[in-house]
Amino acid sequence: MVFMTALLLGIYLLSVTLALLTGRADQAGAAVLTGAGEAVELCLRLAGSLCLWSGVMELLERCGLARRLAGLLRPLLRRLFPAASRDAAAADALTENLTANLLGLGNAATPAGIRAARAMAQMGTAARDELCLLIVLNTASLQLLPTTIASLRAAAGAVAAFDILPAVWISSLCSLAAGLGAAALLRRHWP
Amino acid sequence: MKSLMALTAPLLIAAGLIAAGRRNVDAFQALTEGSRKGLDILRDMFPALLVLLPALKLLQCSGLPEMLAPLLNPLLRRLGIPPETGLLLLLRPFSGSAALAAAAELIEGWGPESLVGRTAAVMLGSSETTFYVIAVYLAAADVRHSRWAIPAALCADLACFVSSAWICRLLWG
Structure with missing residues (x-):
């Protein structure tokens, strides 16, 4: 991705210049190499709980959790995406996308979301606001169990890695409300 | 409970x-x-x-964090956000891995039970890599105009960061 290259180039050029100007060349040089070691350590520390959680989510999914969640979400999605819901393929992809997001299955959420976006783009202007709404929904994190963050906290020695759960949910809801509110306001006034 | x-x-x-x-x-x-x-x-x-x-x-x-601090910290403090999370906030919309690394630093440096550590975790858990998501969807759907998607998504991000900080301070401050 071109963007990541630009981000890295910006960080390196800026940091090297600043380090030279502020006389921190030694620390800056060492930081790059210790950073690489820390990346390995971070992955190793995360590995245990990340894999365990991945297994638990797989188990819950095989028990039909995703299907049940999809059934609950359908009425909600019909209200948020009235035009797209008339198209069966788009409606299915939308439900799958939101369900996968809630279950934290990023690898399943993106392909489903892309299918929904493609179907909506083909509908022309009828669904162009709904396509924006789909993007906003996907940029607000709606994960029910933020397992990577819990793994990160567990790796750092947290007593109860999930005790931030209520805070994450409330914050996700605030973010979603702000996104939907901004969407409702902007779509009315956007040309 | x-x-x-x-x-x-x-x-x-x-x-x-x-x-x-x-x-x-x-x-x-x-x-x-x-x-x-x-x-x-x-x-x-x-x-x-x-x-x-x-x-x-x-x-x-x-030395960049020290240089940005006088500019950024008063703004963050006014919003009720711990200034230590500034770098995490700046990286979050652009790169998921960079934000994860920044949050890991904060959680380990300050401790997972500290207010800064908890705020970093909640911020990371309730936000997404906004620009990456937008890029993926717009590329996939072949849409030239993202219309209001970017301002609305950034509103959601700002609300997420501010509410994370407030809730954490309320619960564990």
């Missing part, structure tokens, strides 16, 4: 095992195959972390 929260993992696994028993799902196989998928996630994550963490460490000791 507190002990239930502490038992999230074993309770959820037990619930999954009971549900699997009732539906004739091979729970052991599901758990092991799911763990393998976790390894795939880790394998995908590792190269990006390996490239981004050194860059992040370099940026941190280049």
